[in-house]
Amino acid sequence: MYGWAGQRLRIDLSKGDIIKEPLSLEYRRKWIGGRGFNSDIIYNEVSPDMDPFDPKARVCFGVGPLNGTAAPSTGRVTVTCKSPLTGGFGDSSMGGHWGAEVKYAGYDQIIVQGRAKKPVYIWIDDDKVEIRDAANIWGKFPRDADTMIKQELKDEDIHIMLIGPAGENLVRFACTFNDVWRAAGRTGHGAVIGSKNLKGIATRGSGSVKIARPKEFFEICNRLRQAFKNDPMKMGLYEYGSLCLINIANRDGWLPWKNLQYGGTPLANNMSGETHAKTVLKHREGCYACPICCGRFTSIKDGRWAGEEFGGPEYEHAVPTGPRVGIIEDANDIWHNARLTNDLGMDGIETGGVISVAMEWYQRGLITAKDTGGLELEWGDEKVVDQLIQDIAYRRGFGDILAEGGDRASDKLGLGDKGHYYTITTRGMTLPGDDPRGLGFGYGLSFAVGTRGGCDHLRSLCCLELSGALYPGLNTKILGDERPAKPVTTVGKPYMVYYEENQKTVTDCLNVCCFTTHWCYTVLTQDQLDYFNACTGMDMSIEEFLEVGERVYNLERAYWARQMSGAREDVVPERFTKEPMPQHVDYQTNVGATLPINEMLPKYYKYRDYEPGTGFPSERKLKQLGLDYVAEDIRPLRKRYMSESEQKKKKYYY
């Protein structure tokens, strides 16, 4: 067996069963790994009407055939479940070293189902798998639980996936960490793990990954590593982390200020990567086999948060509980908030998103201090933000309502359509810290159609319009046209989104970091295929390889279709279509822009072969992808989706 370990581990916490299931060559070829394996399990084993917190619900951890090898940035893990935030398909990806360790222990995927009677953690020591008592680590921050498990097992070298207190308290956007700081942030799987009374999975692997054609494989890896030395995006990411984007986002008007009412702030440089590096950066960190090392480790030196230290932040971690809630003057407040959401185990994007929408409800008089337990939700008030982050994690007072996510909170507060107008969500999930009126219309389109709701930088992103201009000729090579590299245009965007979605999906099946491929365009699809084939000994063609991405993407889309979510839900928050971008920074480049989403959607549907009425994948497309059983599932739902009663429903979550 080359590349893959060849088996998955299934653990039933209700029964205490531990089962190892072989993965056939045909199966591996169809789904490749990671996101592909996970999506297949969730589609087939978690029905559309199952509550995400039902003990029978699954949470899957998938790795790919390259995890644990020398290929660049191959330490990622995909975590997938039915999302308790959106009620639909949910997955997220994390870096770190745990993915490689899972592979060395001999597994391509871990599936957890059932619910333990009391808090437990799982200990995987190669073949030996145990379910152990977690009473003493329940309630602990991941950093403390990590230390305690290592002490208990008397092994400093193990790698551990953990949830924080928010996951235990079923906060609908709780997340998962490994190596303490590397988060799979989105869609709330931390709460699903918590609902199973599972604190984490500690892993020790002493095996290795066999390479089919080692000489060829290492030549490719070495060539790519050399090429990274001169990659323009890599240099910025290494020097300043993803915070290198702050000043660019501010100039181009996509840095959210006060719940995306504006696209920038004159004081943005206070939190830029350049400022962070000069003031609080302790050291840089890299995930497994990474040639970029975009990770930061922050140490706050002065002010009220002096002495706090943590791994991070990234752009998408710092922006939501910073400028999105009106905080910019003292960047230490932003670093502190990022540290707090990490320790408590919550998705920073969703946490900042739900606090910022509450602040806008307050600004516009939709709620008052009577609704918030006396809190005055004024923009930029760090004391309020600090308290709300903790109240959300422990489900106290008004925080208990916000812990449900923006759209559910709006309904609980009885705010009607007005409340939902200000939740910057798609299919129930908050959009990241990127305003598509400035970041790019391709991003806007991908936010509308993404298969996990509002997506972020590690999903269906369109880096051809963000970083494409740094690589002359690249847009022409892929799209035949350089014009799509300009963000604020619809030109070429439907094909760009179709192409990049397939590419990103197959990258997630390999569990390779997006930053090394189609963000830094040093590793292109052909390079990925070359090291995949050399590693596994397969002879996959480029079209078969990309078709795996298309297959997985359509399966995920079909999951939503089973929940009556299709064309009517392919929308973006109305703020982007109705409110021209106001000027807030002198040199801003996108003043007056709105997102013309409806100009792009019909063409995008044609690329995808979605039905125009329902937006469901066509029967022809599903059969072409070998998903005949999915076509059977979807067939009776097409008429139902178009029925009058369905058309009347407003669906903000499922």
Place this chain on the structure above:
Amino acid sequence: MAVMTKQQAKQFAEMDDFFLDLLNLLKDKGIIDNQERKVLLLTGFEKLVQALEKKKVISHQDSKEAMAKGFTSLVYALAD
């Protein structure tokens, strides 16, 4: 080989998003089949140019120019 008229080439050159329409035209003209259309949709512009050169629909020089200048150059080459 002339696959389209100069008028059609001009219409393509003015399109905001041309790729799918061009592939459909090439299929309708019998230059590529359904399978090739599917493959080229997945793999992008460079593979299309390579395929057209291999089929001798465009010359090596046309191919080089298309990769340097983009699809406008390609559609006018297809109209020659």
